[in-house]
Amino acid sequence: MGTIRIDGRDIPFEEGDNVLKAALAAGVKIPHFCYHHALGSLGACRLCAVEITPKETNKAPQVVMACLEPAKDGLQVCVSAAAARRAREGVIELLMTNHPHDCPVCDEGGECHLQEMTVDCGPPYRRYRGRKRTFPNQYLGPLVHHEMNRCITCYRCTRFYRDYAVGDDLGAMRLRNEVYFGRFQDGPLDSPFAGNLVEVCPTGVFTDAVFRQRFTRVWDLKTAPSICPHCSVGCNTLPGARDGTLRRVRNRHHPEINRWFLCDRGRYGHQYSEHTARSLLPRIAGASISYRNALTSAAEHIKTAGDRLGGLGSAREDLEGNALLRALMHKLDGAYAAFSDPALESAMAAAIVQRQGTAGASSLAKLASLAEMEQADAALIVGDLTGHAPMMDLALRQAYRRGAPLAVLHSTPAPLARFAVTALTVSPREMGARLSRLSELVADPSAASSTQEAALADIAARLTAARRPLVAGVVETLAAPEIVALAQLAMALDPSARLVYALPGPNAYGAALLAPAGSATAVLEAVEAGRIQTLIVAGNDPLGDARLGPRWRAACQRLDALIVLDCVATATAQAADILLPVAAWAERGGTFVNYEGRAQGFAPVFQRPEPLPTTADVIADLAQALDLALPDVTAALSDAIPGYQAPIPGTLGSPIPVSPLPAHIDVATRPESGPWQAALTTWYGDDPLASFAPALMELAPAPAARIAPAAASNAGIEDGARVMLRGPAGALALSVQLDSGVAMDTIALARATLVQLGVGHGDPLDLEQIP
């Protein structure tokens, strides 16, 4: 739009930019504290002093704050001017009057912005002779450690936590040089994004409480570009390891996805890989054994099985592991599936068809990156996005902050409902009908028949009026027809409408591309019928499936061998005849395809003292033990996905080539019987890996049967009452928690509870009061 001249260099700027923003974008360093790309200018720290000479007047040069100075064409800026340097030096000297100079024992050491700025700008002396101000610290929960004496009052923490992430339990108390950033009372921070405080804080006030348990100097950490394995968003991360153990995970900037931030699941879920229950040695029938012997034994079972062989990949397994397992099945005439639940498989197939189309499809709704989601000017969210893809929630909070009306249809409590203009609770059984009706109302707004439909009509009107509407759904809690309905809704809106689905796993997209239609049913039935004798499960947990877990468990009893490749102690891993531990995500390289269909590579960050193989390595070793000529990973992937090229770790990733899927959509409707239906309620820390992360799990909500107050009063149930729930897998006594975020006739239950009962989202459930 124009250029400013900084120390003799022409720097372009965009309309509305300030001098600091333009300079940083062009790689010109101007010292700063309170300015942050995502949080903008504040003008509090006063460090970004520069000297400007206005072009149009003959005014003398003046020192201004670069963050508050609008960029104007021809503006002359001097960062190195003596007056500006002196001003910056003054600011550092003042900040240092209260800073404790405890760098040798500070967790921020080595990546402290304050230290850098002090070395860059500050005076090389200290003149202050007075006492330093000191503060007590607060307990902020298991994730973030608080050390207020180091604070330089840049307000980045509250601006991120309150303004950007729209949390309300961190604030700036008091005044003068006693401003205190903390909570009303000690206690865990509420926000799913609290861990970002560790990174936005320019010094050591907020540090990683998990990292400091096994602290190491950050310059001793081994790092490599990685991808978060905890949901389908595919945030870019930078894990750090030392001495063969993973110590922490930080954000790695991706301009279209996570940008500067991570959710707490992504930041703290990594503790799964250091969990004491993680088996690092292969086991046969529970006894440790060498890798070589485990491999030989597995190969024998496979050989014995002949074509009565099955392979179950996973949405959590990388593209390489899935592709090679699939190749092995092809080679041996075994059956490959990627999902343990046929309903989830068809839901995924439906989602991908909506994304890339089937042969002959004319138009498709566009997908949205997180950066694009932030730009939505109206959004419909179906399901609990926070629990299934937390960073999508953060993106929508940005849309909300810009004034976009959000509408949420949810069966279980959804944190985004707090920001919604319209939030409707809809039971799983009714969701399909409600979505179809919404589509009709978009097509014909006057069709709203009753006052009950007013809310739906309002949502339809807002979506229709929007220029950049967004429709978002959670695949795990939607049936395939509902997924199709959502896409149709998006297509009925403005042509620029965007559609996103939160998928069930970091590589759910990739796994679905490899899974033949109907394969989940085929494999399950084959195991049940004894047509599969040996089953290889890679990163999947069929025995831990909410709805089908009991069926899988019974079926697996019939197997000659259950061979499990995994890095966490799932129910299936515990039941394995042969367990082959594989490298956790930071310990290996591989590829995930995120919810957008963006393939992103990740590099191995470190190796354990006893290096573990990847899933693909194990399968290749098996093939070798079987004397099979199996294609290598590259060939297997090219074979499965024509045109596939492996994305290089550390790049922005590449779109996965379109490979037409057979549009097999299982239209099984939800069972209608019984007054109560179960619904999956999640929270931001809920995923199969993160459930082995102790610090994060301290925050997990206590198990309860959450019921809408109206539904409870209809049934004569009081808050806190004990009820007995009965499902196909068993009965369980729980306390009732009334929650207006739950739909009528619905009992919202945590994943683990559903597994214990053997019911899936939307399944009927018996409830009986315990007197």
Next chain:
Amino acid sequence: MEAVLTQHLDPAAPLGLEAYRGVGGYRSLAAAFDLKPEAIIKTVEAANLRGRGGAGFSCGVKWRLRGVDAAKPRYLVCNLDESEPGTFKDRHLLYGGPHQIIEAVIVAAYALQSERAFIFVRGEYATGGNGLKRALKEAEAAGLVGANIGGSGFDLQIDVHLSAGRYICGEGSAQINALEGRRPNPRHKIPRTSIKGLWGQPTTTNNVETLVNVPHILLNGADWFRDLGINGGCGSKLYGVSGKVQHPGLFELPTGTTARELIFDHAGGLAEGRSLLGFLPGGASTAFLLPEHLDVPMDFDPVAKAGSRLGTGGIIVLDDTTCPVAVALNLMRFFARESCGFCTPCRDGLPYLAQILAAIAAGEGQVEDLALLEDLCEKIAPQSFCAFAPGAVMPLTSSLQCFREHYAQHIATGRCPFGKANEGGL
């Protein structure tokens, strides 16, 4: 000069509505409603009524620049958050005559076509604030405030906001944050609060003394107002004199009255045998003036020419028993305590200055401390976010110039020449 603003003040028994009307109160409403709002603004501008809160900006120009086509709703804020040391004029207006304030707010709101006005009263003035609320109820009951005032078609709601302490709430944009229920940090100068102020709407903030002049200007004309002043000043001014004088008090006098007349004729001069060390002309955040400045007219431009600011017109007098280091320390502790904590120079700079001053006052100063104080003052004032820190630094900078030998003596002798009692500061 006959008293204008203070004529009917009675803190013991402030005039009720009827009594106030009996002395001519609320007459300006009819006069105002007969005029177009722009005509009122023109008159106020012609009267050269300058802001009495301390900045001295022309009230008429401020109103004109707000613009007739400013977005609606528009708000008026009457600033009655007086907290400047040495300043007590607004207290007299509030406790002595609440109806005068309400009348002024109505006229100003009409001139600005503001549909809602807030009177922001400092928490320490709660008793006066409650009196103002009672007067407001009377005025509302009489149809002077509310819908279609006196059949004029002009609607106005007035809210009295009783604050809860803190000097920074007197800063215009911080006051708007306070009204919104936010932390009272000042806002960035852009966008101006006259464009985006309270709840994002155009907001005009005036000091209460400024506003109470407006009805009188309207009734008597711009020329009358200008002629009230002397030595080039316009209007009457509420001067305060306090500190080391025999009869501290509030004096309504022609703008431009000299400091000599104020201190010696009106405030009774200094105690027997004492001589004048210097004085702060307009509250704590102004620069010291010396005996040689006694004949400077106490008006915005002449005081600025003498190197200080008229500020609030609250003169604080120091005599030769007053330790200027202890005075500077007292002021700096005040400012350090009241800093909102938003920007670095103010938050961390002022306590640093106070710490050095405390050392000097206690006889523990070092020779290089004076240069250090000056160096810090030079860095703090231009670097800070709002006008608070520049105001805080001003008396210190001038104190270091005016009374340097006193500082040097403290440092050289390792004690306070004014006695041990001063060593911990005043």
Next chain:
Amino acid sequence: MSKLQELEKHLAQLPPAHPERRAAVVPAMQALQTERGYLDDAAVEEVARLTGLSATEVEELATFYSLIYRRPVGRHVLLVCDSLCCAMNGGKQLLTRVEQMSGVSLGEVTADGALSVLPSICLGLCDRAPAALVDGEALGPLDEFALAALLQRLQGED
């Protein structure tokens, strides 16, 4: 009707997201303080409920304002000015004497719960220096005798 009831009535008429709900935070803190003497944690939460703010947001303001007390204070709060004009005219000695005569240090409460003494910034009573404020009543110029009489009155009347 108490101030708190009046405020509750006013807020009940406002829609939940109305900006004036937040704007009521200072009056709400004052109203609760009038009833309870100071804001205890429960009062902060009560203000949060009334204004739709979080307890942390209320705490930001409760700890900012000098006239909102987050610790117990006496039934009477004596604010003694320590700013320049009062300090120059014996205000500093006055503060020391108040402590001696009342038997409590600044910020504490007398054993009978009658009185707290707090230092204050300029009270706008420079013409009556040295000055103080108790329960909204301005006092000054104060000397030791006036102070003694005042303390006797405040501590004796309950």
